[in-house]
Amino acid sequence: MDxxxxxxxxxxxxxxxxxxxxxxxxxxxxxxxxPVGRGPLLERVxxxxxxxxxxxxxxxxxxxxxxxxxxxxxxxxxxxxxxARSTSAFAFYRAVLDGLRDESVxxxxxxxDDLRERLRGRLDEGRGAVxxxxxxxxxxALDAEDLLDLFAGLAGASWLAxxxxxPDRTALTDHAATVIEVEPYRRGExxxxxxxxxxxxxxxxxxxxxTGLDLSPGTIKRYLYELAEAGVLERVRAENPERRGRPxxxxxxxxxxxxxxxxxxxxx
Numbered sequence: 414m415d416x417x418x419x420x421x422x423x424x425x426x427x428x429x430x431x432x433x434x435x436x437x438x439x440x441x442x443x444x445x446x447x448p449v450g451r452g453p454l455l456e457r458v459x460x461x462x463x464x465x466x467x468x469x470x471x472x473x474x475x476x477x478x479x480x481x482x483x484x485x486x487x488x489x490x491x492x493x494x495x496x497a498r499s500t501s502a503f504a505f506y507r508a509v510l511d512g513l514r515d516e517s518v519x520x521x522x523x524x525x526d527d528l529r530e531r532l533r534g535r536l537d538e539g540r541g542a543v544x545x546x547x548x549x550x551x552x553x554a555l556d557a558e559d560l561l562d563l564f565a566g567l568a569g570a571s572w573l574a575x576x577x578x579x580p581d582r583t584a585l586t587d588h589a590a591t592v593i594e595v596e597p598y599r600r601g602e603x604x605x606x607x608x609x610x611x612x613x614x615x616x617x618x619x620x621x622x623x624t625g626l627d628l629s630p631g632t633i634k635r636y637l638y639e640l641a642e643a644g645v646l647e648r649v650r651a652e653n654p655e656r657r658g659r660p661x662x663x664x665x666x667x668x669x670x671x672x673x674x675x676x677x678x679x680x681x
Contacts, residue, residue, distance in 0.1 A: 451483045454595055458487060461573070461591045462543065470541045473564075474573045475549075475585045478595025484575050485547050492545045501525075505555065505563050506532050509544055509570070529566065536569030549574035550583055557584040613661035614638070614648070637664055 464471045478484045506528040511518040513535050518528070536542060544564075548554040555563070557574075561584065564572055580586045580594075610620035618634045626633070640646040641664060648662045 451487050454483065454593070455487055455490070457593050458491060458573075461593065462491070465543055470569070470571050471543055471573075472590030473571050473585075473588055474591040474593065475580065475583070475589040476573060476575045476593045476595065477577065477580055479577060479597045482595045482597045484595050488545050488547065488573065488575055492543075502559075502563055503528060509542065510535065512544075513542055533567065533569075536567060541569045541571075543571050543573060545573045545575065547575045549576040549585065550578045551576060560585070561588060611663050611665070613663050615661065617664055640664075 458476065461474045462471050476484055476488065503525045506525065507518050507520065510528060510532045513532075546555065546560060549560055550557050557578075560572070560574065564570060574585050574589070576583070576585070578585075580592050586592055609616075611617050614634060614637055617637060618630050621633050622628070622630045628636075637646065638648075641648045645667060646664045647667050649665055650662055
């Protein structure tokens with residue numbers, strides 16, 4: 414999943430950036446690795462944020478999904494700053510203002526009202542902001558009502574809240590134009606087969622397909638080749654003196670299977 418390419422397709426070449434302050438801030442290279450298997454979700458988030466690439470302010474949005482579904486990974490791959498568990502108005506306004514300014518924002522000696530007015534002034538300059546708020550409505554974080562109150566006086570800002578609360582049980586959806594549901598990752602299947610099932614790639618493919626896995630033999634074989642190219646498996650020449658022509662290849666693991674089994678059994 415090439416996040417940079419997806420962003421470049423949407424980015425418009427304009428004289429200045431009002432909402433996208435720095436295109437590099439959208440690069441995941443400086444934050445987290447690209448989330449695995451979340452290309453469609455990334456596209457849905459980019460669809461919601463698409464007005465920002467035309468220098469318009471996107472509407473509010475709510476990204477909802479269960480724990481471990483990749484919500485934060487996708488959003489942190491897109492945003493320069495993800496406000497994680499701000500528990501006070503002061504911390505919230507400071508985090509947002511700090512993300513919009515090159516100069517540092519003081520942590521002490523300034524009041525909440527002053528920070529809010531500074532932020533309003535910054536937004537009134539025409540530099541609108543889309544703020545991602547992670548863990549919205551979760552323990553030790555801002556609840557929905559507090560979050561809505563904080564944004565009530567910020568006309569030049571919209572939010573993308575990220576949380577686990579179902580849409581019908583949070584006030585955020587009453588103020589969000591878009592609700593993006595994130596499906597949990599599907600747990601993969603661990604397949605055991607004997608050494609005689611690994612005498613060739615074709616034999617291994619047949620053995621895996623016989624377990625009832627919901628994949629075609631062609632897809633299984635392609636995955637075996639791709640895993641070998643990625644260095645997870647190793648293709649070695651099979652010894653078969655009775656067969657004429659080019660000898661077949663077989664696959665061998667390049668990691669300790671017992672350790673992988675333990676991680677799988679523990680849900681890792």
